[in-house]
Amino acid sequence: MWVFCAINAHWEGKLRITSVQGARVTFSWKGPWKLAANSYGRVLLDLGQSPQLGAHVLLEIDQFDLHGQDWGSGTAVLRDAQVFCRWMRDGTPLLPYYPDVAHQA
Secondary structure, three states, rough: EEEEHHHHHHHOOEEEEEEEOOEEEEEEEEEOOHHHHOOOOOOOEEEEEEEOOOOOEEEEEEEEEOEEEEEEEEEEEEHHHHHHHHHHHHOOOOOOOOOHHOOOO
16 A cells, blocks of 8 residues: 655645545646556555645545646545544544535535
8 A cells, every 4th residue: 555645736736636426536636746656556645634625635546547747637535534544543444535515626
C-alpha cells in the first residue's frame, strides 16, 4: 500500500475532484507524480481538509492515467481520514466516505 500526501497539490488547485457520485469520484491532476500513477497495490492520496468536500479525505485510486507530462486523470473512492487511521490501527472496516452534497464542487 502507498499513501501519498497530496495536500499542497489539492489546495493549489492542481489536483481537483471533477465529479462526485456518492463515494466515487473522478479527478484531474496537473503535473501528477509519476510514482503515484505507476505504483502497484493500493494507492491513496491524502487531500487533507478538502476545500471541495469540506472534510479530511483520502482518494483510494482505482484507475490513474497519465496524459503526457502535464496532467493525469482517474477514478477513486473517497475515504474519511479518521476511518482510515482506525483501519490502519485496529483493522476496523474501511468504509467509503459519502460527502455532504452542499460541499461538492
